[in-house]
Amino acid sequence: MNENRRQILEMLAAGKITADEAEKLLAALEPDSTVTARQFTAAAPEGWNDPPPKNRAKYLRVLVEANEKGEPTTVNVRVPMQLLRAGVRLASLIPKQAQEQLDEKLSAHGVPLTVSQIKPENLEELIDHLEDLSVDVDAKEEKAKVKVFCE
Amino acid sequence: MTPNFAVLQVEAPHFRMPRLWLPLFLLWIPVILLSPIIFLVIFGLSMAGQVSPWRAIAVFWAITCSLPGTHVHVSTHEAKVLVRIL
Numbered sequence: 695m696n697e698n699r700r701q702i703l704e705m706l707a708a709g710k711i712t713a714d715e716a717e718k719l720l721a722a723l724e725p726d727s728t729v730t731a732r733q734f735t736a737a738a739p740e741g742w743n744d745p746p747p748k749n750r751a752k753y754l755r756v757l758v759e760a761n762e763k764g765e766p767t768t769v770n771v772r773v774p775m776q777l778l779r780a781g782v783r784l785a786s787l788i789p790k791q792a793q794e795q796l797d798e799k800l801s802a803h804g805v806p807l808t809v810s811q812i813k814p815e816n817l818e819e820l821i822d823h824l825e826d827l828s829v830d831v832d833a834k835e836e837k838a839k840v841k842v843f844c845e
Numbered sequence: 846m847t848p849n850f851a852v853l854q855v856e857a858p859h860f861r862m863p864r865l866w867l868p869l870f871l872l873w874i875p876v877i878l879l880s881p882i883i884f885l886v887i888f889g890l891s892m893a894g895q896v897s898p899w900r901a902i903a904v905f906w907a908i909t910c911s912l913p914g915t916h917v918h919v920s921t922h923e924a925k926v927l928v929r930i931l
Contacts, residue, residue: 753914765922776911783904789894 698723751775751825751844761837775821775844782820785812848912852929864927 699720706716758769788796793810800807824844831840851867876883891898915930 767921768919770916770918770920772914772916774911774914777908777915780904780907780911783907787894787896787901787904789896 753845754778754824755841755843755845757839757841759839775824778824779821782812785809846913847909848930850931852927852931854925854927856925858923869930 702711702716702719702723705711706713711719752775754773754775756769756771756773758767760767785793788809790810796809797807800809827842827844829840829842831838833839847870849868849870851869852864853862853867854864855862887901888898891901912930915928917926917928919926
């Protein structure tokens with residue numbers, strides 16, 4: 695028994711697919727099968743047809759190129775995403791009283807950030823959004839370029 | 846994985862330092878030797894801050910383990926600073 699056939703039967707035994715779906719999949723494996731690719735994918739269980747997961751970014755990169763008074767200045771910072779994850783978890787170590795004081799001070803300075811709401815549950819969503827982040831700033835008057843992206 | 850090496854280089858108009866490779870893994874020796882004192886300090890500070898000491902240790906361990914790959918390079922006309930953690 696080949697691997698594909700065994701996998702289909704295991705899925706049927708586990709109740710992940712119905713007998714009809716298993717029959718279609720097995721028929722598709724036959725060399726002289728008349729099952730089209732569309733029928734095969736239609737019979738496939740949930741998750742089979744999902745696109746492969748994209749490579750997750752490992753680093754947040756900040757590049758700055760400035761030209762102050764004719765002298766070039768460059769900043770190149772690469773921060774691992776894991777460090778961001780661990781850094782955000784630091785917020786959970788701040789005592790509640792200090793968090794409240796911090797929130798008040800931040801809101802007084804016009805930063806609508808609530809430190810107590812930074813939780814590990816929200817962390818992955820934040821990292822996911824950071825992975826799609828790409829900021830290009832090209833200030834011609836100041837002769838500076840800022841690039842923020844994930845890689 | 847904990848950081849094994851740090852690369853440090855500083856250049857200024859009147860000061861030039863060769864690129865230093867700092868063997869961070871050697872820090873394990875004093876850390877292990879001083880671990881009872883370090884744990885006492887962490888527990889004391891955690892109790893004072895009303896934070897679980899185990900959670901504090903877990904967070905600092907996570908930060909330490911995520912440091913490799915960090916790269917900071919600042920270069921101007923006269924000065925240059927490079928910090929890499931491997």
